[in-house]
Amino acid sequence: MWDQIKARHSNWQNEVMVMLTVTHETPYGLYTVKSGDTLSKLAKDIYGDMKLYPKIFEANKDQLKDPDKIKVGQVLKLPPKSIANA
Secondary structure (H helix, E strand, O other): OHHHHHHHOOOOOOOOOOOOOOOOOOOOEEEEOOOOOOHHHHHHHHHOOHHHHHHHHHHOOOOOOOOOOOOOOOEEEEOOHHHHOO
C-alpha cells in the first residue's frame, strides 16, 4: 500500500506517513422495562436527570417510535453516563 502512495506522490521525499485505524465502540448497558417505567424515570434513576431521557430514546430509535410508548419486557440500550451527559 505504501508503495502505491509513494508512486502517486513522488514529490514526498522526507515525509513520514502514518496509517491510523480508529474504532469507536461505546459500551451500552441493557435494561429490561418494568411496569411503571418511563424514559424520563429511567433517565432520572440512571443519570440523575430526567431531562436526559432523549439520550435513551435516541439510542433505541431502532425499536422506539415514540418516547412515551415503551413496553414491559422491552430491552433498552442505555448510553454510558459520559455520552448521556455530553
